[in-house]
Amino acid sequence: MRAFLLLLFLSFFMRLPSFSQNFEGTYLGSLIGSHDLILIEKDNKHYKVTLHTGENTSILSVGMKKSNGLSFEIPLNDGEELEVFAKREGDMLTLEFVLEQEKHKVSFSSLNKSSVGLKSSSIKEEIDKRLIGTWKEKQTYNLDGSLNKALDNSSKNYKVVYTKDGRYIHDSRFFRDLDRKNGGEFQFTDIPIFYYSTISNKKLNLKVPSINTSEQVTYEIFGDSLIVYERMHKTVFLREK
Structure with a gap:
């Protein structure tokens, strides 16, 4: 719930759009911490990618749009940069990267939708x-x-x-x-x-x-x-x- 509140407040404060046909939006998943948020904004020809990790850390990166996705870099502790390739697949943002010569793939779910976590509209909702x-x-x-x-x-x-x-x-x-x-x-x-x-x-x-x-x-x-x-x-x- 705290990640949800963080996401919503940042969305209001930064005036992010709620829906987008491209990469703009807010996503929840696990990359560095156990509960990370990714915010993507369009800035002229580039994208601004902000990663809020479960360790109360914010990482800002510039994303470059490619033919079939979005590329951005995340700084590592050893001073190197981790190149991440992102693809939007429906309501999911899939991140692909190579770390220590191994390929990794993680998915972030979009929270800019009306049915996050709701399984069926036929389920009776009430107030406890x-x-x-x-x-x-x-x-x-x-x-x-x-x-x-x-x-x-x-x-x-x-x-x-x-x-x-x-x-x-x-x-x-x-x-x-x-x-x-x-x-x-x-x-x-x-x-x-x-x-x-x-x-x-x-x-x-x-x-x-x-x-x-x-x-x-x-x-x-x-x-x-x-x-x-x-x-x-x-x-x-x-x-x-």
């Missing part, structure tokens, strides 16, 4: 009344149970609110801190409006109608504790009374 209220973000753990220090916000006491009419309100301080980290000037008008729904009291759908985007995650509630599961980690929230 147990979610309604204010929750304070506590620890974030890797799936093996170890603390994820890069994503842990327990010291910041961010809050999220689930309203009974289906609105999801995330703490504005999260977006303010994110904006400052990326060198931007925070404005409340940059925060998108979120809505939520649930399926079978275990699937949580977050939607942003203004850019026709959504994401689905899994959750569990144990008493006053809410656990939200993502691909590589889980975050614990405590109900505020």
Whole structure:
């Protein structure tokens, strides 16, 4: 969910287009970190490729369009450059590169679409009344149970609110801190409006109608504790009374 929020705020702040017939857009996958984001913008004849890694690092590169794809470079720790070739295949961005004489291929999924994570429109969506209220973000753990220090916000006491009419309100301080980290000037008008729904009291759908985007995650509630599961980690929230 945090990657989804990061993506949306950067999309609003940088005014990225929501849809494109070419490479422009925002993508989620794993290249350097476990939860990386790639943002691609068109700049005259070139493309600007920004990689936000799971280690809170941003890498900026210039992409050159070729006949059947997009080429850009990523700096390596030894000072060399890793040449990456990207191809857009439907809603997927496929990256190909050679590292240590071995060919690699990884895929990033586009989050600029209306059905991210939703399996079927025939599935009944509702609102789990147990979610309604204010929750304070506590620890974030890797799936093996170890603390994820890069994503842990327990010291910041961010809050999220689930309203009974289906609105999801995330703490504005999260977006303010994110904006400052990326060198931007925070404005409340940059925060998108979120809505939520649930399926079978275990699937949580977050939607942003203004850019026709959504994401689905899994959750569990144990008493006053809410656990939200993502691909590589889980975050614990405590109900505020």
